[in-house]
Structure formats: C-alpha cells, structure tokens
Amino acid sequence: MDKKQRPPVYYSEYLQLDKILEAQFPESAKEGIKADDEMLFIIIHQTYELWFKQILHEINIIRDIFKQPNVSDNSADIFNAVSRLKRIIKILEILVAQISVLETMTPLDFLDFRDLLRPASGFQSIQFKIVEALLGLEYENRFGHEYYLSQLNEADINRVKSAEGQISLVVLLNGWLERMPFAHKSEYWLGENGNFWDVYRATYASGLSPNEQANLEVFDQLFINPDQYPAGRRLSQLAMKNALFIMLYRDYPLLHLPFELLDLLLEVDEQLSMWRYRHIHMVQRAIGKRVGTGGSSGAAYLKSAAESHVIFKEIAEISSFLMPRGDLPKLPEQLVADLCFNRS
Template identity: 35%
Template sequence: MELTYGSYLKLDELLALQTRRSDPPEHDETLFIIIHQTYELWFKQILHELDKLRPDLTAGRTWAAAKTMRRILTIMKTLVGQVDILETMTPLEFNSFRDFLASSSGFQSWQFRELEIVCGFRSPQALTVQKERPEHYAILQQRMAETTLWEAFVAYLQARGHRVPAPVRVNESGLVHEPDPALQEQLMDIVRNDPEAGLIEELLVDFDEGLQEWRYRHVKMVERTIGTKTGTGGSPGAAYLRETLHRSLFPDLWAIRARL
C-alpha cells in the first residue's frame, strides 16, 4: 500500500484512542482525554530531547545542547498554554464525568516521573505507585541509574576545562544533589568569564522556571476545577500539587542570582 499522510501518522489508530467512559457520553470528556493524551506525547518528546541533550552536554557540544534546550523550552510553553484550553471546562462540566475516571489519576503518569528522575528528583511515593505495573517500574528504575541533567551539566563544565567537582548523590527523596556553596563560587566565575557556559546555565534556569510555571498553572487549574476535594483515584489533589511549587531543580544556579 502506498504511504499516505494518514498511514504514516497512523491516524486511524490515533483518532480511535479517545474513548469516553461516561454513560451517557459527556461532551467535555473528549477534551479532557485529548489534552492529557497530548501532554503524554509532549512528555515523550521532552524525554527524547533530554536523551540527546545529556550526551551533548557531557561531550561539551555547546551549540547542539543550546538548540535542544531551546526546543524543550518551546515545548514547555506549549504545555503551559494547554492549561488555557482545559480551563474552558467548568467545574460542573468536569464533574459530569469525573466519577467515570474511577481510580485513574495524573499522579500515575510514569513519563512525568521519568522526567523528574532525569532532572535529579526522586519521589519514593510516586515510584511505589508504579509497582503495580512492573514494566513501568522497571523503566523508572533504569532512569534512576542514568546521568541526571545536573551531572551532565557539570560534566560539560569539566569538558570545557573548568575544575569543578562531580556532583554526589546524597538523597533518596527530593533532589539527589545538595546545593554546594563552593561550586556556587566557581559558577559565578564561570558566568563572568565563559559566555558559552553562561548561556547553558541560563537555559537551564529557563527550563527550571518553565517547569515551575507549568506546575503553578496546573495547581491553579485543579483548584478552580475541584477546589480542595481529593483528586481522582484518591490522590491528594491540589494539596499535593501545591507542595511541588517553587521546587528548584538547580538550586546552585538560583543561589548565585543575588551575587552576580
């Protein structure tokens, strides 16, 4: 069969994946499904980009890393923008099909946990959730053994001749790397004297800020939709999401802001 637009993109299969569970079918459930499926597709793309970014950083390839970082940042803006679409759904419209979601919850997204792990964050609770799906649990375990984004950045600095210490993993919950005041002194010097490394530093801060922005928009969307109710699947809902706000992935880069 000749390759067509539809067969290349597998559109028949793709467009058959938006199966509503509400009975009778609720109009807004389709939007809810499409938004979250799209989130997962973008998470897949971000992970794909991070799998290229880390080796580029480790090898000291500034411009390849910068290009990939800019792509990731653009995707992050798209993730934030999708919240605007979801917020066109009122609380009453969401509640019309919420009970049909049963035990499903965004807290179960293993791709987002992959993203957090690659960025150096660990959540034992989120990992435990995946034990019911051994294939997903194995993926997260594999990710935990990989180089974190911060480790790749420090390797990048080392590849450029900067004598900075390799990060040490000390935490099993939260950020695996503790802030390092001695490293912060070196980072300030690097920013002042190595413009290319300074560019990568700023792009990492942009990424960190972008993820925090997405978390903020996400929690406000949840608050305006379900208020203080427990989340779907028994998740903590907005209360848990609020705890994730202002969680910096790269505290050393934020610490030097006031000292430059």
C-alpha cells in the same frame, strides 16, 4: 536504497492517524452517560504525553552530548545542546498555555465523568516522572514518597526506577563544569594583587548592605572554604566556581554559549514551575479541596510538589553572588586571549 526506488509515503500512514484518531474511548460513552467534555479531557492529556515524549527525546540528545569525556568548544555540541533546551522550553510554554483550553471545561462539566476515572490520575504519568528523573530530580527530594510509586503497575515502576538509575543531566552538568579550567587558573590571575577569589570576595563584601552580611558567610562556604562546603549539594565547589565565572565573564566569546546553557536550565525550571502552578489553580478551580482521583490530597499535594521539585536551584543561587561589570577583577591578557576565538 535509491530515493527513486522508495515507495511513496502517504500522509495518514506516515502519521499513523488511524491509531491516533481512534485512540479516544470516553468512559462516559461506555456507561451511556452524557459527558460531552470527556473527549476534550482525553485529547488534552494525550497531547501532553506526546509532548513529554518529545521532551524526553531532546533530553536524551543533550545527555549524550555531555556524556562525552570532553565537550569541545570548537564543535557544534554546545550549540546543539542550547538549541535542544530552547525547544524544550518552547514545548513547556505550550504545555502551560494548553491548560487554558482545559479550563474551558467547567467544574460541573468535569463532574459529569470524573468519578468514572478512579483511580486513574495524572500522577500516574510515567513519562513526566522520567522527565524529572533524567533532568536530575532525585527520589529522596520528591515530595510525597508514599504516593510516588503506589499508584503504578509493576511495569511502570520498573520503568521509573530504570530512569532513576541513569546518569541525570545535573550530574553530567557538574562533570562538564568541573572540567573547565577557569577556577584552576584563578590562583595566579592577579599576581601581586592576590589570587582571584580573595580579590573577588573583598570587592563583593564591600558591596553588601548591612542586611546582606549573611551572604558573605554563604559565599565563603560555597566558593572559598572547601572544608565548609555544604554536604548533599548536586554541584561541587569547583563546578560552582566555574559556573560563577561563566556568569561573570559571559561577554567573552567563548562563554556566550556556556552562559546561555546555564540560563536556559533556569528557564526549564521556571517553565516547569509555571506548569505546576497553573495546574494547581486549574485543579482548585475544578475540584476545590477534594482529593485527587488517584488518592492524593489534590491541589495541596501539587502545591507542595511545586515548591520542592526545583532541579537547578544551585545554579539559581549564583545570582546572589554577582557584582556589577565595572567592579569585576580585570583578567590577565593570556586568559582574555583564551576566551576569544582568534586563538593561535
């Protein structure tokens, strides 16, 4: 359609403000109870759900990028994924800051209407569960299985299970890292001096203090000995090797964006943790040791979930195995050329 033939767009119609602004129905008003802060409570949580919807939109774009059989370093794909992750992080920062607004509601203000909400609970936020699932939090790694689906209706249970059946960002990340050639090339990098991983291990070991010697055993399990690689990890040994290489040699042009992507995934985990811990303190402040409206143990449940729902922890572990730039094995000229943009 010609742009000139399109009907005019009106602000309130475009934003569907008639639906949004008329979507607040305080339970206290229905009961004739004076509870002035319930409006704030509703709007805050509606805002959360709108942001969750945007986060899901961004996650699905990133997943589509990494579903490709090959993500070309000459395309805009990695830059796009990095930009989307930055946006997700900014949204998560808003979610953390938004708790401060909710904390202007005192415990007594909350008690004016809290009992009217049972059994509704933030635990029933389907979108947040889907966010966690699509990022890579698996059902068996969730804390409190007995509560996870118990408070949901059948339609929402099916939505969550459908999300859990989709390929997660962690799985896609593993495939992307495995397709990188760096760990494969390492076997002949150093020629007479031995292969890369033997040289790196020796240098890494020499830099460990007596109290850190256990790190070397873990290093061998994760990067040297395939038969000892721990079962149940989300990233394979090959993926871990390439992730370590990216972090070590991130200063080369071709690795700038891959490193930034890995670093942003850690930031996503950090912001989710900050949101959970701010939520914990808010709940403790509002209801103390009471159980949640949905039947959970309240703040105690949130604390346990925050400690166990870390999605990209295997990437975070790599920091234990880094060394100073000045000690890094020198790369051969051909590999250096491959890591720069002026390749012929």
